[in-house]
Amino acid sequence: MKEEIITSGRMIPNIDPVLHVWHWQIPVYLFLGGLAAGLLFFASYYTLTGKTKNFPTAVKIGPIIALFAIVLGLIALLLDLKHPLYFWQLYTTIRLESPMSWGAWALFLIMPMAVVWIASYLKEIFPKLDSRKKFASLLKFIIVETETDKEFNWDWKFNWLRKFEQFVIKERKPFAWIMIVFSVILGVYTGILLSAFNARPLWNTSILGPLFLTSGLSTAAATIMWMSKNHTEKIVFSRIDLLLIVVELFFITHLFMGYVAGSQVKIDAAHYFLGGEYTISFWVNVIILGLIIPAILESLELLKFKVPIAIPAALILWGGLMFRFIMVDAGQVTRYLY
């Protein structure tokens, strides 16, 4: 038996008795980052394979959602900072050893890429612009209404924007190559941010990178199949999702095997999920609601049963969000004993 007590009256908020420095902001940030990474990955992927026609939602709508996710994610990160007015210090240096640093940079660089991507499809997404629409008035500073054109009734205000648009449309593939690389970096980063912390045994496993990437891709696939109005696209993404769920379950099995075969602190960490305080929330929310039930529903769908697609999609998003909440929370409870 070993018992340790701090006797000097130390009771530092959020550190004693258990560490709780990261609250809801970090899991939300990781979830949105993973979702954005997945959406941009699919958009780039279908551009690279030349299938933009078959996957309109993935290529054109996905990046719009991704952009919102990135912006909201950065806001969540900002809310997590205790010294937020100094956030610009993140961008005065690049520290490759710090996942937080290159994640912040990856988000920062991928954001303009998403903006350019969306802008280059804007004419296809909104061929006709109703001047009464809020959207049009928001963009007034860069677009003008034109009457003459049959296909579109608006155009860019400046010539260089028009030229830039043509350039992006012509060079879509190289652009997609860059974006796909960044999206993978972003997706893996959401896991590596946690796994880089040796001090927290639950997080300190390299499987977290691929696991979070897969989970991010799966939440993105769920979003696309939910948003899509195109039947084949829905079916393809429901299949992709099914595959990703299987991969995720495989990684999670691996994760637990790694803990249980590890040192005492890892075994103790796994115990939080195998009988300890996170058991029910993890198995119910992440495994059953977030993975197994959507997998069953999607399989039924493949067998031609009618399943409203919103149910598996919403469950997958819920599972992905809960997974990050539980991992961030539980990781801070695990520690070395001395």
Next chain:
Amino acid sequence: MRYAMAIDTKKCVGCSDCVVACQTENNVPLGFCRDWISETTDGTYPKLELEIRSERCNHCDNTPCVRTCPTGASHIIDGGIIKVTHFECIGCGACIESCPYDARYFHPEGWVDKCTFCDHRLKNGQLPACVSVCPTKCMYFGDLDDKNSVVSKIIATRKWKVLAPEAGTSPQIFYLV
């Protein structure tokens, strides 16, 4: 130069003088502390072993807290002392998460604070506040690179341990046992 500390667990009585001295010397905000006392009880009754330790940042050789800091606010200065530059710290908490000893905390003003080995006192040739007030003289401070310093001598002659060596940070506070 490599500053280090050796603390004699056989002499420490857990009086908390070091804690108060640090709070006074470094203007530590109320309710917070850069060093603290912990007591461990090991074994089953009646064979119990008690150990009292004064703990603080271990000024590790392999510093996860400096590595994970995205801004470079956490850094290493001469003598291997780990410090935080207040106006560079964004308060992201990465360093707090990465320290196996929970030696860092958020100062109410937003930046991260921790033990500095009283580097401002060292510059004037004084010992860290905690070392200088200890009534049982159980703390030894000095330069590990100097074979004749008090720390080098005491860890050469006494049995010692470091805390959680398996966390791999190569801590530089040696507990004499």
